[in-house]
Amino acid sequence: MKISKEDHVTFNKYWNYVLPIERKNLIFNILRKIKHSIENFFNIKIIIKKNFEEGNDRNSLVISKNLNKLKIIQLETILKKFLKDLHIKPNINIKKIITQHDKIFFGNCPVKDNSGGIGYNGSLFLYSFFNSIKPDLIIESGVWKGYTSYLIDQNFRKNFQIKFDINFSKLMYKSKTAKYIERDISFFKLNKKELNCKNKLFFFDDHISQYDRFLLADKLDAKYIIFDDDISHSSIHSDGWPSYPTIKMCLEKLDSGIFKWKTLGKVAKGKQMKFNFAKFLKKINKYHYVRTQNISDITGYYRQPCMSFLIKK
Numbered sequence: 001m002k003i004s005k006e007d008h009v010t011f012n013k014y015w016n017y018v019l020p021i022e023r024k025n026l027i028f029n030i031l032r033k034i035k036h037s038i039e040n041f042f043n044i045k046i047i048i049k050k051n052f053e054e055g056n057d058r059n060s061l062v063i064s065k066n067l068n069k070l071k072i073i074q075l076e077t078i079l080k081k082f083l084k085d086l087h088i089k090p091n092i093n094i095k096k097i098i099t100q101h102d103k104i105f106f107g108n109c110p111v112k113d114n115s116g117g118i119g120y121n122g123s124l125f126l127y128s129f130f131n132s133i134k135p136d137l138i139i140e141s142g143v144w145k146g147y148t149s150y151l152i153d154q155n156f157r158k159n160f161q162i163k164f165d166i167n168f169s170k171l172m173y174k175s176k177t178a179k180y181i182e183r184d185i186s187f188f189k190l191n192k193k194e195l196n197c198k199n200k201l202f203f204f205d206d207h208i209s210q211y212d213r214f215l216l217a218d219k220l221d222a223k224y225i226i227f228d229d230d231i232s233h234s235s236i237h238s239d240g241w242p243s244y245p246t247i248k249m250c251l252e253k254l255d256s257g258i259f260k261w262k263t264l265g266k267v268a269k270g271k272q273m274k275f276n277f278a279k280f281l282k283k284i285n286k287y288h289y290v291r292t293q294n295i296s297d298i299t300g301y302y303r304q305p306c307m308s309f310l311i312k313k
């Protein structure tokens, strides 16, 4: 498995950016390497002024109680449906969940700017889910600055937890109780105690093929699986490092061999995945599978790719 720790990415055997790299990109890559070296040497972060605080959901929010109430009423309906589709009941009332979530998200969270990670919308779906399940082992792959780990700790601080990332240099929040492993999960073996857990939760936000991650989690007898960025074929350009093939893509029928797309000016090429569809269907049908709905129009936070949640039936 080839990884680029500096860029926080793992190369995917099913797709790649097309060479030759444009001159513009070449200069950009050299400048980026210099930036990384300076940052690592002085232990500082260089931010382009234009991008500072851009895309940070915590900088804009409704303040008035009546606006917030209206938001909560609309979100309640969507979250109720989301949990119902997953065949689960929340442990507390949904309005309370939203209020608690907002306190966590806008409150004392140590990750003040989670650009590169999940924003308000995804965070709310995650928190609602966490409040409705009882996992005994939580495995998170793709930690970044640690915001989602912080969110997990709000419910499961006392549970067994293992965190995987190929590069922990950006960590701003570290769970006191979790085990941190700086390598890909596929090179790691769970011990007997971990294997014996009956309600394992896997949360993948590592931009690795979701098909491969699903097979791994299923083999390890997952009870719950979460995938961030479960995008469709036609929206592949929306993700700079797609987890191709995603679960949604595996369920779509694409009949071309090779396909191309452009993301922020860079052309990428993917190979159509060849796999035994019937076998995959048999495995995925053991789970309730729900993709999140777009709530940008209610929350005002920009649209991020769909998240998906699976629970073993």
Ligand SMILES: C[S@@+](CC[C@H](N)C(=O)[O-])C[C@H]1O[C@@H](n2cnc3c(N)ncnc32)[C@H](O)[C@@H]1O
Residues within 6 Å of the ligand: 008, 009, 010, 114, 116, 117, 118, 141, 142, 143, 144, 145, 146, 147, 148, 149, 164, 165, 166, 167, 183, 184, 185, 205, 206, 207, 208
């Ligand atoms: C989108 S970020 C995760 C964001 C995080 N879930 C949040 O919102 O708080 C993706 C992370 O995946 C990590 N990553 C890349 N390849 C990986 C691999 N093979 N295994 C685990 N993590 C990987 C990157 O280093 C990066 O930290």
